[in-house]
Amino acid sequence: MRYLDLVAVDAALDMELRLSAFAYLRTLITQTGGLVHWDDLKNGFTFRGQRFPLWVQQGIHKPRKLDAALSITTTYAKSPAHQPYDDHPGPDGYMRYKWEGTDPQRYTNRALRAACEHQLPLIWFQGVAPGVYLPVFPVYVLDEEPGLHQFVIALDEHQRNEWQRTRSEDPSLSTEYAHRVTKARLHQPLFRARVLAAYRSQCGVCRLRHPELLDAAHIKPDADGGEAVVPNGISMCKLHHAAYDNNLLGIDPDYRVKIRSDVRDETDGPTLRYAIQSLHDANLQIPDRRAAQPDRELLAERFELFLQAT
Numbered sequence: 001m002r003y004l005d006l007v008a009v010d011a012a013l014d015m016e017l018r019l020s021a022f023a024y025l026r027t028l029i030t031q032t033g034g035l036v037h038w039d040d041l042k043n044g045f046t047f048r049g050q051r052f053p054l055w056v057q058q059g060i061h062k063p064r065k066l067d068a069a070l071s072i073t074t075t076y077a078k079s080p081a082h083q084p085y086d087d088h089p090g091p092d093g094y095m096r097y098k099w100e101g102t103d104p105q106r107y108t109n110r111a112l113r114a115a116c117e118h119q120l121p122l123i124w125f126q127g128v129a130p131g132v133y134l135p136v137f138p139v140y141v142l143d144e145e146p147g148l149h150q151f152v153i154a155l156d157e158h159q160r161n162e163w164q165r166t167r168s169e170d171p172s173l174s175t176e177y178a179h180r181v182t183k184a185r186l187h188q189p190l191f192r193a194r195v196l197a198a199y200r201s202q203c204g205v206c207r208l209r210h211p212e213l214l215d216a217a218h219i220k221p222d223a224d225g226g227e228a229v230v231p232n233g234i235s236m237c238k239l240h241h242a243a244y245d246n247n248l249l250g251i252d253p254d255y256r257v258k259i260r261s262d263v264r265d266e267t268d269g270p271t272l273r274y275a276i277q278s279l280h281d282a283n284l285q286i287p288d289r290r291a292a293q294p295d296r297e298l299l300a301e302r303f304e305l306f307l308q309a310t
Helices: 011-032 038-043 107-117 157-167 171-198 238-245 270-279 296-309
Strands: 045-047 050-052 059-061 071-074 095-098 122-129 132-145 150-154 214-218 233-237 249-251 257-259
Touching: 011 045, 011 050, 011 122, 011 132, 038 132, 059 107, 107 132, 107 150, 122 171, 132 157, 132 171, 150 157, 157 171, 171 214, 171 233, 214 238, 233 238, 238 249, 238 270, 249 296, 257 270
Parallel strands: 071 122
Antiparallel strands: 045 050, 059 071, 095 150, 122 132, 132 150, 214 233, 249 257
């Protein structure tokens, strides 16, 4: 497998390549429910009759013959302390992406700077498990903060436009909007991706293995201050997620599934009988890794609400 051999990459061809990469990823995530795997990225897509790998590595990726970066990667780590780089939102709500190293003239940093100068769309691969990524695209490099060795990133075109509009006015005007976009475009999808990866893309209640039908259910709701961390999440199919949110289904601190008594007494069709009622007293399927298992204290707190609704 070799890279596309381009004698010269003009702006139109560069954009065509990027759009082809985005189209490939959209097809891929439709099939997988949002996550992509290393093998799929290594195999890549066809561009003008040739295979073009989406080469994911730690940091900034600039394919040969392109002047600007095509993708950036935040590697998976079991805890933030093990992350090689601290990619985080700033006080203005916009994400930051660290330089590779501290040399501003390193070729990868120059490549990301070129993407900023030409406002080229990129892919941000967020590691959620070893060899598993959540692709966020298109993202844009808005600015550079050399003193902090980092770039400012917009997570979509609207966020980019808001940055450009408010730079000439009051920058504080965009802060609330930027925080909302960062939560919707990155934090919530990352929470779902990490929970699904921990549960091996199956419903913890019924074992359904279709990722496109799975959600990350909060144990302590986001609106009540629940954190977007794996121990506060359970992988559930959409049916059982809705049942959980509406207290038809509960999960006790011993990881047992409970069905509300009045729901157990109902008479209806096979969906209620087999998909809901038959689950009473079943064991929740939990991740093998202890750090990813549901927090028992949070389950106890949430289970009290279920009992009150019984």
